[in-house]
Amino acid sequence: MSAAADPAPLAEVPAAWADLTFFRDDWPAIAAHIAAEDRPVYPPAPRIFAALQACAPRDVRVVILGQDPYHSPGKADGLAFSIAPDFRGPLGSLGNIFRELRDDLGVERTRQDLSDWAEQGVLLLNTALSVPAGQPKGHARIGWDRLVAQVLARLDDTPRAFLLWGGPAQSIAARHLKNPDHLKVMSAHPSPLSAHRGFFGSRPFSRVNEWLIAHGQAPIRWA
Template sequence: MAPDGLPDALGAWRALPFFDTDWPAIRDRLAAEDRVILPPDHLRFAALEAAQPGAVRAVILGQDPYPTPGHAHGLAFSAEADVRPLPRSLTNIYKEMQADIGAAPDSADLRFWARQGVLLLNTALSVPAGSAGGHAKLGWDRLTRQVLERLSDRPRAFLLWGGHAQSFRPWITGPDHLVLASAHPSPLSARRGFFGSRPFSSVNKWLTARGEAPIHWAQAEAT
């Protein structure tokens, strides 16, 4: 971890203006918190570390980290492999995947998606334990906007689940992207348009039409 509190593995993302203009104030606010903040500091930017800009082929926007201690590890919708039962939104994601492509992962850990170029980005990168949405107004949204602008440089797939994620649509610019908007996989809304949306096969159909390899959504490709 560098003296500014940022991991060395941020790589090309470090060039975003956010890290000079906004991060210092957010870092100080986090340091002043007397509550437990999730995920742990060293995992805060894990999604960006795991998928550098040039490698990103698809983006899935989440809202904020899981507020249950031991769940969040820095990637949207993902959790540690030993988490049982699965978080409810992830359970619904797997239900839709099973219906869509006939298979789903056997654990909550989606880091193998990131290794294939899927950026699993929450629009807030911190949350007080037990207080979902507690850092929604901390200023993280400015990072999300800049990430989307940065990734608008060439065609990519963007999955916007729910109204919150869809509110960032204006920062996806340029032609030829695949933008899939549907209801959120939360138990409160999954039946209002997430189930039946077939996002996983749609992304792979788009990628293969472009001559790119499909994403192995259900399990890591054997090597």
Template sequence: MKLDLSRLGDWSTLPFFTAQLPQIETRLAQEDGPVFPPAPQVFAALERCQPDATRVVILGQDPYHTPGKADGLAFSIPNGFPGRLDSLGNIIKELQDDLKVTRTQTALQDWADQGVLLLNTSLTVPQGKAGGHKALGWAALVRDVLERLADRPRAYVLWGSHAQKVAAKVDPTRNLKIETAHPSPLSAYRGFFGSRPFSTVNQWLKDHGDTEINWTQAP
């Protein structure tokens, strides 16, 4: 799998792309089965949301490992996908409970276009093997991204212990830091439901003189 770096924009200066990426590409080329998302979408989150445009960071774990489900943005699923929504279904349910709005689109590109960085801590996954690439080296990229974003206050939404561990150095006195259970069907009832992350982020943005995120639907 050869990854396209031509659309990374300002992210391209991160040390990861010269220090660690070549080894990851070598290991990806040795995979004997499908890897998701498809190569052109691996860096979609970074391409879609440049560093200076990033206002909110939502940190996931790894991409969906079902064919046709991962699109390179954490938790996002292409519109019209016929299978289960899993974590995204619970996110949409919490959105409805929090803001009293209904979202029917499952693709989250409109969030990214408003400055929401939907980043997974692993950017690839083998088909049918959740967490299969968690030790591949992607953690170095996430560390670089978080360091790049430390230049000004931002909102961080950290769902689950894994995301919270990766972003442990994010300063909660300078940034908004929301830490709850993961929206997975296995854990959503342990504190994700009822946490109201969307209204909390919007209020924080308003308090800092910024515009709210339209979480409901693409314009």
């Protein structure tokens, strides 16, 4: 059976989000597009929906909205900004996130796998969930925006904290987040190309924790 008819061999649909119409109406065509690629696609197929598999809607307290996965071999693990633990190359955006975390909260982090954040209710979602090798934003226009729109609409029901880094994240959030009680922390993207234009010094981690505490929730253990 083809990937278009049955996407399950490519990536398991996350059970807690399976009722989103995206998985019925859009995912088969995206799966076929990915299967037809003549280049490697990142993250590995079983990790494409890792962010949604890690956080059911009811558990999401914070959303970090990225752009697309890392396009280098062995780096993307399906969680936005997270890097597979055995990757030994440059950290790029994640290195700048760690620098801001140190400056903001005075804590050092070396673990590059961010699954511990996801376990605390931080949804690490990219605006595109796949990327062909060596081509940033190569899958930005194949339909992933419809999934992100539906996820954000689902999460608009109750106040949550959103870290919106870069123009694409801010643009899609502006279209789909209507609840006036959300916390929205907006800044430049942490990429080495843009971090100096407002990401550094934005104090996103302390601002989120202050907001969570004010709303009677436990702070995120970022370190």
